[in-house]
Amino acid sequence: MTTQDHAIAVVAADTQEPPPPRGQLRLFVDAFASNKLAVAGLVVFVLAILVALTADVISPYDPNAQDLAVRLMGPSAEHWLGTDQYGRDLLSRVIHGTQISLMVGIVSITIATLCGVTAGALSGYLGGFVDDIIMRCMDVLLAFPALILAIGILAVLGPSILNVVIVIAVVSTPQIARITRSAVLTQKEEEYVQAAIVIGLPMHVRLFKHVLLNCLAPITVQATLLVANAIIVETSLSFLGLGVRPPTPTWGTILFEGKDYILLGMWWMSVFPGIAIILAMLGLNLLGDGLRDALDPRIRGADA
């Protein structure tokens, strides 16, 4: 079996995410549902996705429609969150910003998860030379603070949505790879893997159907928390003017455009996108913590 076959199979195993055996699933759902904070996190996250999906319908105005007659107005009955320096409606821009900020976060971490799981699984299961090469590469990427590496790559690629997605995927991949590798290392010593070897199951079946399935818990938790991190990185880069460029609305670009007006006392352009970011972060952090507690059999049942 070639390396490429491995890669494809890992990808397949990851995207299908076959459910754990029924009893386990029931335990997980019960544990998750009994954790009120985790459910609240899930609700906030689902609401954010709904806002993103229905942005065109629920926005009161076109997010890019300029109306200089009402520029730099504070919150009012017509413009709930106020308007910016071009007279664009801030609420509509924050709503559309949700769409792009969430999309960047989710797409980049999906790519990072596919790459990271592939790399980590091969590294952990094959060991030896392959492990050394892959993990040394990941060590190099981990040796940079994520935001700094992202800034360095964007210096070359230039600012755009696609480049921000690529950059976040690159800086997040090693985190997933590490988690996957250590989970695979633990799992591969388990008796069921030895049993699978004894009954003659081929290696790709052992790795992708049995081992990785049992590693899904830590990977899912890490991916959830990384989406939160990705959103922070995107907003940070866009706020610095290095990520997504105006006039495209993301939470970061709205903050970028509003920051020159802070000293003039026009606070709404800076405050409201930030509240949207905080809500998304709270939702994802609570969801991640809740998933971790519910998926970990050692903590399950204890107080969360």
Add this chain to the structure above:
Amino acid sequence: MNFWAYLAKRFLHAIPVYIGISIVIFSLIHLIPGDPAQAVLGDAATPEAIQALREQWNLNEPLWEQFLIWFFNVLQGDFGRSLHTNQPVSEIIASRLPVTLTLTVSALVFSLLIALPVGIISAIKRNTLTDHVSRVIALLGISIPNFWLGLVFIIVFGVYLRWLPPGGFHFNKGFVPGVMSLILPAVSLGAFFAAISMRMVRSSMLEVMRKEYIETARAKGLAERWVIRSHAIKNAFIPVITVIGLQTGTLLAGAVLTETIFFMPGIGRELITAMAKRDFPIIQGLILFFATVYVGINILVDLSYAFLNPKIEYS
């Protein structure tokens, strides 16, 4: 293996990683589509200027030779010169570093002053109102981007209340103005760190409090405050130090945003200024500097971890 052998091994392990880092940073200018010199200088550049830069960067040599020249210069502290001011990058870093160090160390001190006592009390008074309140605040702390907190501080304390300066680094005007100008940036930069450390202290304390030796200490009649002081806290701090060490890198990265928002002349803001001017030697030098500090911190963390916990084998 003894401590010194472990130290040597840890450094040896860092060498390939460091070479990898250098290759990544060196490659940056070569990843720009087209001729790097042309791309960096722009369309308006004269052929002579482009040729001069090609020679300055040794672009006419084979790629591996370019790398080796660059790498050995870097090892000697020569990161090249700014494309715009011709100032050596190492001088730029040296002149901006005190600001960044003052900011990050203040943020670190502030966050530990909050995180350690709150985390310990939260664990001891588990599931009381104090615990719930501090956990909610910590959760908010890890959910608020530090640059946004900085913006809100400027609006509230700098613009409306006028209690503290909304930006700048005023140690040249004396100690008191300097400290005043440091409060908002240090608190906004340290907030996330305080929150994450507090959560770590709390969970580590809870873990330790379940251990048998704590029961033993209690059973032998030791007062609860001594159980906590001399047994629990000491042992709980080993994992805490690891996390705190690893997170110090995020403080450095956060300083890029904090310095930009508060107009502080540190290396973080220098990086963003260099990005706007596409001044690649500065960008490369600063990123390499950040990575070097980060790798150094990781080694220190590993060593202190091994040093603090006698049970750890140096392997």
